[in-house]
Amino acid sequence: MSTAQGGGIGKYVGIWIGLICIAGIEVFLTYRGLSTHQLLLALFVLAIVEAAIGLAYFMHLKYESGYLVWTLVPFVIFVLLMMNQIWPDAYRLASLRLGTN
Amino acid sequence: MSESHVAVGGHGDFMEPSPFGIQSKKLTMWLFIASDAITFGAVLFGYAYLRVGTADWPTPFHFSPSIVNGMVMTLVLLTSSLTMLGAVEAAKADNKPGAMKWLALTILLGIVFAVLHLREWFHMFGEGWSLFKNPEGGTVLFGASFFSITGLHLMHVISGVIALIVIAIGYNRDWLDKNHVETTGLYWHFVDLVWMFVFPLMYLMNATR
Numbered sequence: 001m002s003t004a005q006g007g008g009i010g011k012y013v014g015i016w017i018g019l020i021c022i023a024g025i026e027v028f029l030t031y032r033g034l035s036t037h038q039l040l041l042a043l044f045v046l047a048i049v050e051a052a053i054g055l056a057y058f059m060h061l062k063y064e065s066g067y068l069v070w071t072l073v074p075f076v077i078f079v080l081l082m083m084n085q086i087w088p089d090a091y092r093l094a095s096l097r098l099g100t101n
Numbered sequence: 102m103s104e105s106h107v108a109v110g111g112h113g114d115f116m117e118p119s120p121f122g123i124q125s126k127k128l129t130m131w132l133f134i135a136s137d138a139i140t141f142g143a144v145l146f147g148y149a150y151l152r153v154g155t156a157d158w159p160t161p162f163h164f165s166p167s168i169v170n171g172m173v174m175t176l177v178l179l180t181s182s183l184t185m186l187g188a189v190e191a192a193k194a195d196n197k198p199g200a201m202k203w204l205a206l207t208i209l210l211g212i213v214f215a216v217l218h219l220r221e222w223f224h225m226f227g228e229g230w231s232l233f234k235n236p237e238g239g240t241v242l243f244g245a246s247f248f249s250i251t252g253l254h255l256m257h258v259i260s261g262v263i264a265l266i267v268i269a270i271g272y273n274r275d276w277l278d279k280n281h282v283e284t285t286g287l288y289w290h291f292v293d294l295v296w297m298f299v300f301p302l303m304y305l306m307n308a309t310r
Binding site: 008009012013016019020023024026027030031033036039040043044046047050051054055058059064065067068071072075076079080083084086087089090091092093094 | 120121122123128131132135138139142143146147149150153154155156164168172175176179180182183184186187190191287290291293294297298300301302305306308310
């Protein structure tokens with residue numbers, strides 16, 4: 001049950017600034033000369049951190065019932081993880097194209 | 102139980118309380134958000150598949166104007182989440198004028214985001230990019246994935262702005278309550294959350310470095 005009641009937006013300003021800083025770090029890393037794989041990993045990790053903060057504090061999931069959290073979150077993560085089946089075929093396509101060049 | 106009890110009191114008296122401790126409309130919104138997260142996950146995985154499997158993937162976004170525009174859009178959307186929180190908190194405190202003020206600001210920021218997004222699109226159209234065209238002569242899959250994914254997100258933003266306008270009118274006229282404001286706020290934060298993946302994966306990963 002939500003317990004984040006009233007009190008204005010002052011308590012969220014710090015989180016808002018934090019999220020803007022993370023977005024700034026993403027842009028900074030983009031121009032640091034990282035390889036594509038390194039950049040993808042860094043951006044993806046930072047995006048997950050941003051999303052987790054947004055879910056917990058902006059969407060108040062941190063204050064909701066544990067039943068709700070455990071009903072929603074693991075299953076969404078499970079479905080998203082199952083989509084990782086694409087990678088072998090994607091790399092197979094890439095290697096096929098490289099083979100023809 | 103008597104029939105009159107059921108008829109007068111409805112079924113509510115005999116039903117178990119929600120194990121989630123929230124109203125059904127809020128639970129419905131959470132279930133929608135879970136399904137929509139999977140939808141966006143699927144299209145982003147589809148984009149990743151195309152990007153990894155395509156040898157001549159273009160990286161057309163220069164720092165100015167595209168990445169700068171994306172940064173401003175990120176700032177606008179994050180700020181709109183903050184103003185949405187202001188609306189939810191004011192509504193919880195039964196401060197209707199405050200809630201209306203914050204809702205109006207959120208709607209305005211949502212419109213600014215959509216305008217910036219469309220400006221970026223028209224800039225790209227001007228350079229020759231489209232769903233089926235690549236002015237650089239390489240694969241057309243970049244345009245297809247970029248306009249599809251950002252278009253899906255833009256559709257969510259525009260839908261959110263329309264929903265916020267309806268909720269603001271209804272809340273102001275007392276035919277909707279503070280729980281409707283909170284539930285719509287959840288949707289708006291979700292739209293912001295999706296952008297946290299769309300911006301780095303669609304813009305920064307395709308930046309000219």
